[in-house]
Amino acid sequence: MGSCLSAESRSPLPGSPSSPHLPNMRRRGSRKRLGSRNSSFDYRKEEPLHRIPGRLFLNGSSDVASLFTQQGKKGTNQDAMIVWENFGSRTDTVFCGVFDGHGPYGHMVAKRVRDHLPLKLCAHWEVSISSEDVLREISLNTAGSMNSEDTTFVSADEESRASVDLEETEKHPEIFQALKESFLKAFKVMDRELRMHANIDCFCSGTTAVTLVKQGPYLVIGNVGDSRAVLGTRDKDNSLTAVQLTVDLKPNLPAEAERIRKCKGRVFALQDEPEVARVWLPNNDSPGLAMARAFGDFCLKDFGLISVPEISYWRLSEKDEFIVLATDGIWDVLSNKEVVDIVASAPARSSAARALVESAVRAWRYKYPTSKVDDCAVVCLFLDSNSNNLSTAFNAKPKVQPTSMDQIDNDNEKDNNLAVLTSLDRSGTVRTGEEVLPGVNEDSSKQEEMNSELGIDWSALEGVSRVNTLLNLPRFVPGEEDKKAAGGTKARK
Template sequence: MGCCVSTSSRSTCSTRSHGGAVSPSCFEVGFCGQKRTKRTFSDHVIALQHLPSVPNRIFTNGKSRTSCIFTQQGRKGINQDAMIVWEDFMSEDVTFCGVFDGHGPHGHLVARKVRDALPLKLLSSMHSYQSRQNGSGRTCFKGNSKKSDGGDSEKDGSAEDRLNSIWREAFMKSYKAMDKELRSHPNLDCFCSGSTAVTIVKQGSNLFMGYIGDSRAIMGSKDSNDSMVAIQLTVDLKPDLPREAERIKRCKGRVFALQDEPEVPRVWLPFDDAPGLAMARAFGDFCLKEYGVISIPEFSHRILTERDQFIVLASDGVWDVLSNEEVVEIVSSAPTRSSAARILVDSAAREWKLKYPTSKMDDCAVVCLFLDGKMDSESDYEEQGFSSATLHSNHSGNAVESDDGQKSEPSLQRNFTVRSSEESDSYGRLLPEFEGNADTVAAEDQNWLGLEGVTRVNSLVQLPRFSEERPNP
């Protein structure tokens, strides 16, 4: 009995396309015990070395069939934000989206590593689940589960709960495996570097979300008066949230804000005023993992309705200066859908100059996913100055990754306040991404500074310097 990760949404199960009730054991997750027709899980594993060329996967400024993405470097050094949209993730109605905000001396490498590896770990987790099901008979999953009338409603509710449970387990296992891989990576020092993650999987009318850190997802939806409203889908997991602060303090970590930035609570070691991490959960940051910072994601599930219009994922460089309502207004009023992400980043950049003129602007990354599956015509898109998958230069002048894993030359001189340009190594291929960087990494770790000028937006204040014997807490 074959088990595959298929990009085809066709299945041998009964469906509800004509209003019929679906079997409680049939909620397609994109792979079934059916004849292998297109892409198998083995194909995805082989594609590890060729991720930039995987069809329907974009990770640089541009658009897909249903979304647009854009990132712009701030004024603190190399752009440490990463983003991804992967359509046909498991089947034709499954889309994966993510935004990752790195911090620390090697945060840009961590964010890109998570961007590339985390979706594959989700695929692997779902494949493992299906393999277990093969022992008890063929199971196929249909993601577009809507409540039906009559006696099947209770069964459908049970089916929906089971689908929710499957994805919850997949997100939990994938995030755990991702952090474990970072801890043991031979060439990537994540001791004082890390990344946030806000990730969603849209499967039919189901929306599954897993997230850590302070990147955020919101949704633009129409209310009963047909007016656009903002719905916040995730919670910014900052250290001052009561449950987060309680866990950190229980693990001997400390939570307090600096005197010159009282609105930014941070996590500190029990024996040193470092590193001052401005979030309670993150990938990496292993100097704080014993003291309450975790990588366990918050998970949630939502059924989408016809009133829901679009979803916006963004790093905190956007949310620091724009409200949920402002973001929804900007995206909904964009002249073309393909330009929505770029216009949102431009708006955030202007707000940074107005609200925090003495601060270094943070990096901004945005993913806009339109839920009706429609985008502008190609001619409209070209008028906005994009290419279909990549912009070869962005507003910051930062080197931009292209789909073949190479970086184009920057068009403007960038700000070198934090790191030197030698750090910006190519990250297009997953396997050899950090080879030969060991000496550079060690030097950067000694020279990196996170506190320069007004720093309310820096995720870390300073790196801890450990002596051979640590004082007791």
């Protein structure tokens, strides 16, 4: 229920060492980044990214997807999301992803990964496909006489080769092998670029990423961190069920904890939140990261934290209806089945993601009345654009979110002007209830005003009240402040 904990947000454990060297570690990392020549990207050079047709990253919807994110009560919204139709210029291919940033610069890391990881994945996928075509042609011309040494020029690097074995090659189609290799390379290059970036301090800031590529009936997922992907499908009795497609990569998993400890990192939970295992430096009670894999967080990369994605494959069937990608602000308060039922109960596809986020917010206030609501981001990908199974209203024409450059520039300007220059010891990588940045903790009414200005029609949400019945939650009156939210921080972020 949290991602990072700062060194000063609590007292050190009895007998634990102090942290005088941590600021020095940060300065050394910063000097290395500032001296890099490989981080010459600036925002103006990235403007064409926001004009790519079929690429959605703001609240809205298209024929096949619904997106919605809402800022919590802990500070600036550090969640990001994307749906990219016709991915790689393939009409049957879609890329989706959600990213949950953490730390003082987490919002910048999440958006950077959102904008650049898909491009890197697409580029490596093209290279992989071209390499396969070359190999196939050579194989035909040489009648199988080529040995392994002849193929090394198109082989994956050592990390990729180690992850692809003969059994998987026989079990999965070619698209999985090509995309698996591409995911591994893209994630590795993305993390390396973040380390060298001159304008984003990723030493104690990072992001999760759960991403997928759907091509026809094939689905390949790459995941780091504790965001999650869940499939809504029908069982043999035609009942809607939830299938979890990813594993939450947290330090409490035995394999993850073993790797971290072998690298001299420490894994333990605090006494006041025994259910949340965290990653700590060997000689310092910081930063307390609640995930075992992430982009960024370079203070822990020598101590067991990795950005290598867990990659999985799924062949879709006619019984599969939709996929939900969401950050942990959703999963901390809703079960997989509740999420699937809420999406299926939405009156229209265009409002499904928003219905889920608003249900999660109500669940936060009901289950954790003394905690501040977390940021939430949701992508709902519908697998059959002509299906009526989810709702009789799903045939209504959805509104497509405009992505004007004015909105992009304003969003970027606000991000860069945030008060993120606080010291590591003060802000660390946690957003507690007592340290909310002034001016960025906007209420939901301002979110509504922005949606109204952008022309989003959410009038189809009349049926969302059914969600309360599904969750057994009390009726929530829009605009009513949670009077109990002032005390405590049960779910630390």
